[in-house]
Amino acid sequence: MNNIFSITSAAAIAMLFAISSCSTQDEKVSKPAAAPSAKAEAKAAPAKAKAEKASGDIGLIDTEKNYMILVTKQGKLVTLDFDQKTKVTKLTPTPAKMGDVGLGNSATVTYTKQNNKNIASGVEYKAKK
Numbered sequence: 001m002n003n004i005f006s007i008t009s010a011a012a013i014a015m016l017f018a019i020s021s022c023s024t025q026d027e028k029v030s031k032p033a034a035a036p037s038a039k040a041e042a043k044a045a046p047a048k049a050k051a052e053k054a055s056g057d058i059g060l061i062d063t064e065k066n067y068m069i070l071v072t073k074q075g076k077l078v079t080l081d082f083d084q085k086t087k088v089t090k091l092t093p094t095p096a097k098m099g100d101v102g103l104g105n106s107a108t109v110t111y112t113k114q115n116n117k118n119i120a121s122g123v124e125y126k127a128k129k
Contacts, residue, residue: 049112051121054078058105058125063098068120070109080111082120091126101125 056072070078088096101107107125111118 049114051110051112053108053110055108056106058101058103058107061098061101061103066098068098068101068109070107078109078111078118080109080118080120082123086120087122089122089124091124096125098123102128104128 054070054072056070056076056078058068059071059077060069062068066083067079067081070080072078082098086098088098088101090096090100101123105125105128107123109120109124110122111120113119
């Protein structure tokens with residue numbers, strides 16, 4: 001009977017040793033990804049925002065808060081911010097000011113998107129007759 005317990009206990013010890021050696025096995029440590037170079041970051045940064053154009057009628061213009069709303073032919077409202085650098089031109093090419101643009105005038109606005117805002121860089125409008 002001692003032989004059976006000796007064989008059984010030896011088998012149990014061998015089994016425990018095998019299980020414990022599996023659980024303590026060192027895993028390979030993967031190399032961390034290389035940090036992107038400055039050149040790659042420069043390429044990833046957006047360069048200059050592409051200018052877009054929208055045409056329609058002036059629905060609202062506020063020269064004190066420097067914004068306007070353009071109503072497109074499809075009925076879409078485009079809110080645009082402007083500043084002193086915004087070039088305003090009457091379609092009979094003469095320079096104008098934002099204060100010269102009236103409600104309901106037909107206009108084409110060139111703008112760029114910056115920080116979730118549409119910034120007008122140019123406004124061409126046609127005065128109502």
